[in-house]
Amino acid sequence: MVPFDFAYYRPQSIAEATALFTALERDGKRPLYYGGGTEIITLSRLNLVRTAAVIDIKAIPECRTLDVGNDSLVLGAALSLTELEEANLFPLLTKAAREVADRTARNQITLGGNICGQIFYRETALPLFVAEADVIIAGPYGIRQCRFNDWFHQQLQLGRGEFVVQFKVDRAATALPHFHRKRRKQGEVGYPLVTIAALKKDGTVRVALSGVCPFPFRSAEVEAHVNDRSRPVGERIQAAVDAFPRPILHDIEGSADYRLFVAAQLLEDMLRELGDGETV
Amino acid sequence: MEETTKRELVLHVNGERRSIVARQAETLLFVLRDGLGLTGAKPGCLNGDCGACTVLVDGTPIKSCMMLAIETVGKEITTIEGLDDAPIQHAFVRHFSFQCGYCTPGFIMNAHALIERHPNADEAAIQEWLESNICRCTSYQEIEAAVKEVLEAKKAAPTDP
Ligand SMILES: Cc1cc2nc3c(=O)[nH]c(=O)nc-3n(C[C@H](O)[C@H](O)[C@H](O)COP(=O)(O)OP(=O)(O)OC[C@H]3O[C@@H](n4cnc5c(N)ncnc54)[C@H](O)[C@@H]3O)c2cc1C
Numbered sequence: 001m002v003p004f005d006f007a008y009y010r011p012q013s014i015a016e017a018t019a020l021f022t023a024l025e026r027d028g029k030r031p032l033y034y035g036g037g038t039e040i041i042t043l044s045r046l047n048l049v050r051t052a053a054v055i056d057i058k059a060i061p062e063c064r065t066l067d068v069g070n071d072s073l074v075l076g077a078a079l080s081l082t083e084l085e086e087a088n089l090f091p092l093l094t095k096a097a098r099e100v101a102d103r104t105a106r107n108q109i110t111l112g113g114n115i116c117g118q119i120f121y122r123e124t125a126l127p128l129f130v131a132e133a134d135v136i137i138a139g140p141y142g143i144r145q146c147r148f149n150d151w152f153h154q155q156l157q158l159g160r161g162e163f164v165v166q167f168k169v170d171r172a173a174t175a176l177p178h179f180h181r182k183r184r185k186q187g188e189v190g191y192p193l194v195t196i197a198a199l200k201k202d203g204t205v206r207v208a209l210s211g212v213c214p215f216p217f218r219s220a221e222v223e224a225h226v227n228d229r230s231r232p233v234g235e236r237i238q239a240a241v242d243a244f245p246r247p248i249l250h251d252i253e254g255s256a257d258y259r260l261f262v263a264a265q266l267l268e269d270m271l272r273e274l275g276d277g278e279t280v
Numbered sequence: 281m282e283e284t285t286k287r288e289l290v291l292h293v294n295g296e297r298r299s300i301v302a303r304q305a306e307t308l309l310f311v312l313r314d315g316l317g318l319t320g321a322k323p324g325c326l327n328g329d330c331g332a333c334t335v336l337v338d339g340t341p342i343k344s345c346m347m348l349a350i351e352t353v354g355k356e357i358t359t360i361e362g363l364d365d366a367p368i369q370h371a372f373v374r375h376f377s378f379q380c381g382y383c384t385p386g387f388i389m390n391a392h393a394l395i396e397r398h399p400n401a402d403e404a405a406i407q408e409w410l411e412s413n414i415c416r417c418t419s420y421q422e423i424e425a426a427v428k429e430v431l432e433a434k435k436a437a438p439t440d441p
Binding site for chain 2: 004037044193
C-alpha cells in the first residue's frame, strides 16, 4: 500500500519522458522515473520515498532493447533481471543478476532500477564495472553516452531529469574468463555480506565488490595490489583489502571485520579460479 | 497536467473484464482484494519478501504488493480464484503441503507458473523458484514433493494438463 497519491505516466518515447519530467518538475511534483517499481512502492509504504508523479519507462522501445551487434551488446535499462538471465548474453551479468533478490522479484526488478536504486548493493553494477561498459543517459538536454566507470562514484551521477536508457558492453568482454561469488549471512536469498565479480583480460584481473561498503566499487589501487605479481598472494590480498574504500559496513548482517575476512577469502578464491593463485 | 488521485481501470482478471475506480498509486494486491473482492492473494510482509501475494500477470509470477494495478491494464491477471482444478492444487492436498494455509495461494500460483513455463525444470530450477515464497509452518518438503509429482506426471503424459 502506498500511503499517498501519485499520478502514473507511461510515455512511449524518450522525448516524451523527458518532456513529462520537465513539466511535472515545474509543477512541483518531484517526479520519479519508474522501472520495476519494486523499490518505489516498498519504500513509499515506509515513507522513505515521496513523489506526486511516476514516469514508467517500460513502454519506451530503447529501454527494452536487447541487441547483439557485431561489436557490442546493448541492454535496455527496463529489461527485467529475469529477462537478462534467460537471454544469458553476458554470463557474468547473468550470474550477478540471478543472485539479486528472488526469482519472482527478479521478474519485476529492472537492470536500471537495480543500478539507480537507493538500496545500495546495486549488484548488477559489478559486471558493468569490470567489462568497462558504456551507459546511455537521456535527459532534458538530450542523450549522452559515457563510460559507466567515469560516472559511477558510489552511485551513478545522474543530473536532475536524467534517466538511464541503455548499457553498452563490448562483446569481447562478455567472453572473457570471469569469476562471481555472493556470500550471505545465511540462506540463498538476501542481501550480500560480500559479492565479488571479476574478469581477466590480457593477464590482468579486474575486480569489483558490493556489500563491503555502503556502495559498490571498483578501485584502481585495489586492482594494482591484486595484480602485483612481485609479491606472494597472501600479501597482495592483504594490501588489496587495506586499500578498500571506507567506511566498511558494520551492521546486523555482518561486522566490518567479518566482511573484510570474507572479502579476503573471496579474493583468494578468485585468484585461484582465474589461474593466478600459484603461490596461495 | 492531469490530476493525481483516482482513475477508472479496466482489468482482465481470471478471464473476466472488470472495471474499477482506483487510485493510480494503488497496488495490484489492494485492488484485487479490496476493490474486486478477490481475497485469495494474501498481504504478508508487503515488502516483496514473503510471496504470499503472488499472482500471475501474463503468466509470469509477480508479487502483487509491489506492482501498481494501473500497470496491469491490457494484461491478463490470474489469481488463485482463477485456477480451476489445476494439478498443483490437487497435489498440495495429496501431500498436505500446508498447515495454516496463509502462504498457500502464493506458493500455488508460483508453482503453477513454473510447471506451465518449465515442464522440464530440474532440481536447481525448482529450488530457485520456490525460494521466492516463505512458509512459516515450514511445509517446504511437502510443497517440493507436490511440485515434483506434478512435473513427473506432466512428463509422463505431456499432452494431458
Ligand atoms: C525483495 C527485494 C530484494 C532485493 N534484493 C536485492 C539484492 O539481493 N541485491 C541487490 O543489489 N538489490 C536488491 N534489491 C534492491 C533492488 O534491486 C532495488 O530496489 C531496485 O531499485 C529495484 O528495481 P526496480 O526496477 O523495481 O526499481 P524502481 O522501484 O522502479 O526504482 C528504484 C529507483 O531507481 C530509479 N530508477 C529506476 N530505473 C531507472 C533508470 N532507468 N534510470 C534512472 N533511474 C532509475 C527510480 O527513480 C527510483 O529512484 C532488492 C529489492 C527488493 C524489493
